[in-house]
Amino acid sequence: MPPSPEALNIDTLLRVYLVVTAVLAVTSWGGARHLKERGSLRLWAWAFGASALTQAVRQVLLLTDASRAWLTVGHLGGLWSTALLLWGLSLFLGQAAPWRRLLLVGGLASVACPLLAASVGGLWPSLALSTAVAAALSFWAGLKAWGAWRQQGGFPWGLLTFSLMLAAVVYVGRSLDAWPALARGPDPFQHANAIGLLALIALTLLQALSLLLLLQDRAMRRIQQLIEIDVLTGLFNRRGFEDRLRRLLARASAQPPVLAVLDVDHFKRINDSHGHAVGDAVLSGIGARLRATLRPTDVAVRLGGEEFAVIWAQVDPPDPGGDARLGERLREAVAAEPFMTEAGPLHVTVSVGVARAGGTAASPETPAQLFSRADQALYAAKAAGRDRVLTAA
Numbered sequence: 001m002p003p004s005p006e007a008l009n010i011d012t013l014l015r016v017y018l019v020v021t022a023v024l025a026v027t028s029w030g031g032a033r034h035l036k037e038r039g040s041l042r043l044w045a046w047a048f049g050a051s052a053l054t055q056a057v058r059q060v061l062l063l064t065d066a067s068r069a070w071l072t073v074g075h076l077g078g079l080w081s082t083a084l085l086l087w088g089l090s091l092f093l094g095q096a097a098p099w100r101r102l103l104l105v106g107g108l109a110s111v112a113c114p115l116l117a118a119s120v121g122g123l124w125p126s127l128a129l130s131t132a133v134a135a136a137l138s139f140w141a142g143l144k145a146w147g148a149w150r151q152q153g154g155f156p157w158g159l160l161t162f163s164l165m166l167a168a169v170v171y172v173g174r175s176l177d178a179w180p181a182l183a184r185g186p187d188p189f190q191h192a193n194a195i196g197l198l199a200l201i202a203l204t205l206l207q208a209l210s211l212l213l214l215l216q217d218r219a220m221r222r223i224q225q226l227i228e229i230d231v232l233t234g235l236f237n238r239r240g241f242e243d244r245l246r247r248l249l250a251r252a253s254a255q256p257p258v259l260a261v262l263d264v265d266h267f268k269r270i271n272d273s274h275g276h277a278v279g280d281a282v283l284s285g286i287g288a289r290l291r292a293t294l295r296p297t298d299v300a301v302r303l304g305g306e307e308f309a310v311i312w313a314q315v316d317p318p319d320p321g322g323d324a325r326l327g328e329r330l331r332e333a334v335a336a337e338p339f340m341t342e343a344g345p346l347h348v349t350v351s352v353g354v355a356r357a358g359g360t361a362a363s364p365e366t367p368a369q370l371f372s373r374a375d376q377a378l379y380a381a382k383a384a385g386r387d388r389v390l391t392a393a
């Protein structure tokens with residue numbers, strides 16, 4: 001026997017929806033203030049707030065003898081909420097927010113819903129229209145989240161995509177269910193409507209959780225960047241380098257990585273003759289040139305001062321002179337053209353030591369051993385007159 005409509009009373013569920021979205025709005029707003037987050041989180045607070053506010057207005061209207069057409073305000077919460085969530089999502093992803101289109105769609109629906117209700121004399125056309133628009137917006141937001149999920153991966157994007165797409169399906173169901181021609185009598189309609197509402201409450205909670213996880217994920221990535229990235233060049237710093245080298249060496253790969261250690265020749269002279277700012281500009285330029293010679297799988301590092309390193313993660317099998325050619329590419333990238341600085345064009349060279357990871361699959365060379373061999377080759381290149389590449393034995 002199907003549960004009686006009392007088991008899932010729509011008005012009770014609407015009040016639960018009001019309380020849940022109000023709590024989410026207040027916590028998101030407080031969180032946005034606390035984190036000094038002006039963009040997406042504030043819009044998401046408004047998104048939850050839109051649902052709470054429209055429901056609150058509906059509850060107040062129920063206490064008055066206002067025209068039933070005004071009760072359609074309760075239908076608009078999901079629509080405005082999804083529009084604001086989508087807006088915040090665009091900001092979060094650094095994309096241009098389609099706010100004009102969102103305001104237009106939301107505005108038109110907000111006018112059309114009470115007008116429809118007044119002219120038909122029932123609430124169903126307003127519910128059908130508002131849920132259809134909310135479905136489209138939720139699908140649009142779901143596509144955005146899906147795009148980010150494909151690009152960046154990660155559980156929070158997956159959860160958000162799932163909850164937005166499922167919300168779109170629920171909205172479509174509610175929209176179809178509102179049509180009297182499709183309803184199978186008042187009770188099934190009430191029951192399906194209530195199930196839809198229950199699902200929306202759960203999905204709203206899921207969305208809030210995934211947005212929270214996304215914010216946390218972004219903060220973690222920022223911290224990771226601060227820890228691992230050299231501010232001057234944008235390359236990895238020594239910590240990031242050690243971490244990556246350790247992981248690459250631990251990975252049993254058909255081709256062990258090749259490491260180059262580079263040191264700028266007579267860099268002290270640049271600093272002494274032209275000042276630290278010019279020296280910094282040269283270091284930054286070297287970083288850019290190194291990066292430009294590499295593939296995304298390779299790693300470029302500023303080890304500190306005027307010392308750099310490169311790890312080639314995927315290299316050809318060893319062949320005579322092959323490793324030296326890799327190092328030569330870096331040396332040429334730096335020496336080929338002068339660096340344009342405020343002190344004029346400066347010709348800069350680097351010395352390079354290259355070493356290919358050795359050992360066996362069962363007992364690979366340690367990062368310290370590999371680095372030491374490359375460093376010795378660099379030292380030998382310096383001693384041999386600089387501006388050259390030497391490979392480790």
Ligand SMILES: Nc1nc2c(ncn2[C@@H]2O[C@H](COP(=O)(O)OP(=O)(O)OP(=O)(O)O)[C@@H](O)[C@H]2O)c(=O)[nH]1
Pocket residue numbers: 263264265266267268269271275276277278279280283304305306382386
């Ligand atoms: N502008 C600038 N200079 C730095 C930075 N870090 C280290 N240096 C300078 O880099 C110079 C390194 O000098 P040395 O170690 O003597 O080496 P070099 O002059 O490059 O000589 P060789 O390596 O023997 O060819 C020092 O003057 C440091 O002060 C930095 O972040 N910015």
